[in-house]
Amino acid sequence: MRTIPVSEITENIQEMCIEANHFLSEDMKAALGSACQKEEAELGKQILDQLQENLTIAGEDMIPICQDTGMAVVFLEIGQDVHLEGGSLEEAVNEGVRRGYVDGFLRKSVVKDPLIRENTKDNTPAVIHYELVPGDKVKITVAPKGFGSENMSRVFMLKPADGIEGVKNAILTAVKDAGPNACPPMVVGVGIGGTFEKCALMAKKALTRSVDEHSHIPYVKEMEEELLDRINRTGIGPGGLGGSTTALAVNINTYPTHIAGLPVAVNICCHVNRHSVREI
Numbered sequence: 448m449r450t451i452p453v454s455e456i457t458e459n460i461q462e463m464c465i466e467a468n469h470f471l472s473e474d475m476k477a478a479l480g481s482a483c484q485k486e487e488a489e490l491g492k493q494i495l496d497q498l499q500e501n502l503t504i505a506g507e508d509m510i511p512i513c514q515d516t517g518m519a520v521v522f523l524e525i526g527q528d529v530h531l532e533g534g535s536l537e538e539a540v541n542e543g544v545r546r547g548y549v550d551g552f553l554r555k556s557v558v559k560d561p562l563i564r565e566n567t568k569d570n571t572p573a574v575i576h577y578e579l580v581p582g583d584k585v586k587i588t589v590a591p592k593g594f595g596s597e598n599m600s601r602v603f604m605l606k607p608a609d610g611i612e613g614v615k616n617a618i619l620t621a622v623k624d625a626g627p628n629a630c631p632p633m634v635v636g637v638g639i640g641g642t643f644e645k646c647a648l649m650a651k652k653a654l655t656r657s658v659d660e661h662s663h664i665p666y667v668k669e670m671e672e673e674l675l676d677r678i679n680r681t682g683i684g685p686g687g688l689g690g691s692t693t694a695l696a697v698n699i700n701t702y703p704t705h706i707a708g709l710p711v712a713v714n715i716c717c718h719v720n721r722h723s724v725r726e727i
Contacts, residue, residue, distance in 0.1 A: 449583040450530045453539035455727060456585070460543025463589040463723040464519060465551035468511045471502055474657040475634075475720050478695040482632060482685075491690025495632075498685070498718060512719050516553040517591030519544045519573040522652065526582035537575060545569040556594075576648065588655050590722040596633065596715045599625035602647055605709040611666075614639060614711050615674060621713035622678050622694070627687020630717035632695050634658060635678065638712040640702040649700035650714035655722045658696035671697045685718075695720075 471479070483499060486492040505512045521540055525531075533539075548555055548570035555570045580586075601624075603617040618637055625633070638649025661668040674697045684690025695718065704710060 448528055448530050449526070450532055451585060451727065452533040453531050453536055454533055456531075456536065456539045456587070457543040457546070459587055459725055459727060460521065460540055460589060461546040461550070463587065463725060464544055464547025464553065464591065467589055467591050467721040467723040468513075468516045468551070468553055469509055470506055471512065471719060472657075472722055472724075474659050475695070475718075476502070478658045479632075479718065482692045482695060486685065486690055486692045488684060488690035490688055491685045491692060494685035494688065494690075495692065511553060512721070513593060513717070514554060515556065515593035515595060516548070516570075517593045517721065518557055518597075519548075519570060520590045520592050520651065521573050521575045522578070522586075522588040522590070522655065523575065524578045524580045524586040526584050527579055528581075528583040529585055531585075540573055540575055541571045544573045545571050576652075584726050586724070586726045588722060588724045590651075590655055592651075592721075593717060593719075596625070596629040596717045599629045600650070600714045601712070602643065603711045603713075604643065605711055607707065607709050609709060611670070614709070615670065615677075617711045618674055618697075618713055619677060619681075621715065623681060623683075625715055626683055629715045631683055631687055632685055632692045632718045634695055634716045634718075634720040635674070635697045636714040636716065637697065637699040638702070638714075639699060639710070640704040641710060642704070642708075643710055645702055646710040646712040647714070649702060650712035653698040653700045654714060654716050654720060655724070656698045656700075658698070658720070662699055662701075664701065667699050667701060671699050 636653035638646035
């Protein structure tokens, strides 16, 4: 049994909130750089170059990559052989978010009640997902999610008879409907299977997978590659102003489901696709 004080969780999350909002992950930097080289449209290439310049300025001057610094989504994979001490884990996570957004001078975008709309003024609470896993470590993923792209996400409760082509059409429909509103080039996270809420969670988590990694399931890998190609042939392009780079990646997660259902969730993220990952 390994003991970890929850204060260590707080400290890491504080740093990760600031890190994720100022610096792209290495996989996203590489994907954006590659897109700049491959983009065929002159205007599209110009927009991608401007996005690259924005990233440079953000890193050098410690300015957030985007003015929408998101709602903090935190994934915790907690080893079964870990004992957390010193207080509530949930409070520790939210304290880390609070410090990160207040001390890091990040925009506070969370409202206390979805209808009354009073701002909490510290970007808490976070959306926290817990998972128990083997081992004696804690893996933390902090993914600040902006709502320009979040608002474009969809859940489709398909019929089993819709099959793989129905799934592909649903994903393409979500992307086309999103168009410029999702701040392309986008990353498309997809969850297939499970239940209504499970497919949405899988789609969200798919966005945290490195964009240079494909599913280990052969037919899913083929879907990811095919859909990326088809999305990039829609002509939406960078900024929605036309071009051959509408998406940087399509990441798909799957899970067993009921004989009567075929749930599909599409969670879209803009070109920054912010996420920071640490293991303690």
